[in-house]
Amino acid sequence: MKTDILEYLDAGLDKLDDQYEIAIEWDKKNWVIEILFRLFIENKAQHTLIDQKSVESDFEVIEFIDGIALYNPAKGQVAEDDFLATFEIDGKKGVEKRLLDAILAYLPEVIEDTEDSLIDFMNDEEAEDFVSTFDETRFDDILSEFTDSTMIPYPKF
Secondary structure: OOOOHHHHHHHHHHHHOOOOOOEEEEEOOOOEEEEEEEEEEEEOOOEEEEOOOOEEEEEOOOEEEEEEEOOOOOOOOOOOOOOEEEOOOOOHEEEEEHHHHHHHHHHHHHHHHHHHHHHHHHHHOOOOOOOOOOOHHHHEEEEEOOOOOOOOOOOOO
């Protein structure tokens, strides 16, 4: 039996350090696979923060969630602004193994950079906005290190 995208990602994420809280969500109806990470940052100064949905909070611990989406544009769409990066799935064929390997290799760096930036933001009285980033140039460099173009299929329902 051939490994599908979900199984491949799950196995790859299991190899990452347990310090990261990462989840895979599969929206079967819209052909979307999300790789989401969650960070918890202490809000020592009790700053009032406003999220993307204009919800205010001044909790002692701030929860931050971001992620990457894989989707089939022929079956559904994703709000690209809701994700650090989005990648297209080629129907039932899935995606190239090298893309998944690059995502798995780059994800810890993204999480650590996001956490560092979020801590800096929380400690900077003058900062007005926080936006996590996905460095496409850095990702392309990592992607170029992987050469296996074997297709990892989309999961069966």
